[in-house]
Amino acid sequence: MARSRSAGSRTVSSTESKPDPKAAAAADPAAAREDAGLLAAVPFACAVFAEDGALRAANARYRAEFGELPEHERREALLARLRGEARDGARPREVRAPHSGRWYALHWGRAEHAGAAADVLTAVDISERMETLASHKSRQEKLLFTSRMMSVGEMAATLAHELNQPLAAIMNYVNGSLRLVEQAGGPVQVERALQAARTQAEHASAVISRVREFVRAREPRRDAHELARIAETVLELLRLEAERLDLRIELGLPDALPPVFADRVMVEQVLLNLVKNAIEAMREIAPERRELRIDARLNLDEQVEVRVCDRGAGLSAAEQDQLFSPFFTTKTDGLGIGLAICRSIIEYHEGRLFFEPREGGGSVFGFTLPRYEARG
Ligand SMILES: Nc1ncnc2c1ncn2[C@@H]1O[C@H](COP(=O)(O)OP(=O)(O)OP(=O)(O)O)[C@@H](O)[C@H]1O
Ligand SMILES: [Mg+2]
The missing domain is CATH 3.30.565.10 (Histidine kinase-like ATPase, C-terminal domain)
Structure with missing residues (x-):
């Protein structure tokens, strides 16, 4: 393959203290053109990092999307800037770029580049998917909340309706009994007990009318x-x-x-x-x-x-x-x-x-x- 043949001619020693990608490209312009051609064909932001974390090559999309980030030419510095939720301590795969607010799915692959091992990064823009997910989630939460409100409201309306009749009957009986006891002039303990029962029944009916008031106003505008x-x-x-x-x-x-x-x-x-x-x-x-x-x-x-x-x-x-x-x-x-x-x-x-x-x-x-x- 042409790729491996030319790679041999521009081996970058891994013991080199700080390999300069520009120097490497200058040393072999044909290989640099080949890199650029290959990476340009990738429809996502794509970059190659050497073992020591220095950027070796990148396509235009990578430069456009991450070029504004300071230190985007260092792998660890770039990763430190991209924020995502790491699961189980692993590196996050879905990250957000703070300078643009866009979300990316990161994929790392190992490959040989210029005769040395390298990490190839592809970063796929998944902002739209993340936005759709977030909007679904908030819609779902809203729906869940509304349906809970509705069912609680309906239950309360039914309960209030069902309890109102017997409660009105209780009040009538208690009032009637109170009148009878008052007319008969006692006994005073019964009179007090009936008064207490009336107070409790009034309290219960106040709760019910308050709930009904609230339920009536539940169709919000x-x-x-x-x-x-x-x-x-x-x-x-x-x-x-x-x-x-x-x-x-x-x-x-x-x-x-x-x-x-x-x-x-x-x-x-x-x-x-x-x-x-x-x-x-x-x-x-x-x-x-x-x-x-x-x-x-x-x-x-x-x-x-x-x-x-x-x-x-x-x-x-x-x-x-x-x-x-x-x-x-x-x-x-x-x-x-x-x-x-x-x-x-x-x-x-x-x-x-x-x-x-x-x-x-x-x-x-x-x-x-x-x-x-x-x-x-
Ligand atoms: N401004 C306040 N200062 C001190 N305590 C308060 C205050 N507001 C509410 N509370 C406490 O919270 C309790 C609950 O208040 P809440 O309004 O739900 O019921 P309530 O006032 O007791 O009865 P109601 O259903 O008639 O309003 C009150 O009984 C009171 O103990
Ligand atoms: Mg109150």
């Missing part, structure tokens, strides 16, 4: 909405409650806040729940310490972040663990559904609901929402 309008609606609903506690709600919303991509009613529900919790957390503290702020900003991920800050007692570590579990409540009149609903709604919007202690005492409950311009 997302659009561009200004957070300021949402906050106005919520504050109007809570004005009386705040006045009764002599509590001023301060709003810190920047004028330039971009619109969010959200279902308005659902986000109102979230903010209402958080502000209500904040107000309730400050019922027991001295009026002059009561301070409620709603702040918003564009965070580092370019999402709109809303924070509801109070000066209540905050949360213990144990309470923080259970915070978002349905039916967790520390209030005698609480249902423990508020935060669980908030979380479902915010996650549906691909946002995040979070708690953090407030500096100087109190709690911060916050959530993020995507900008309308970034909807996808």
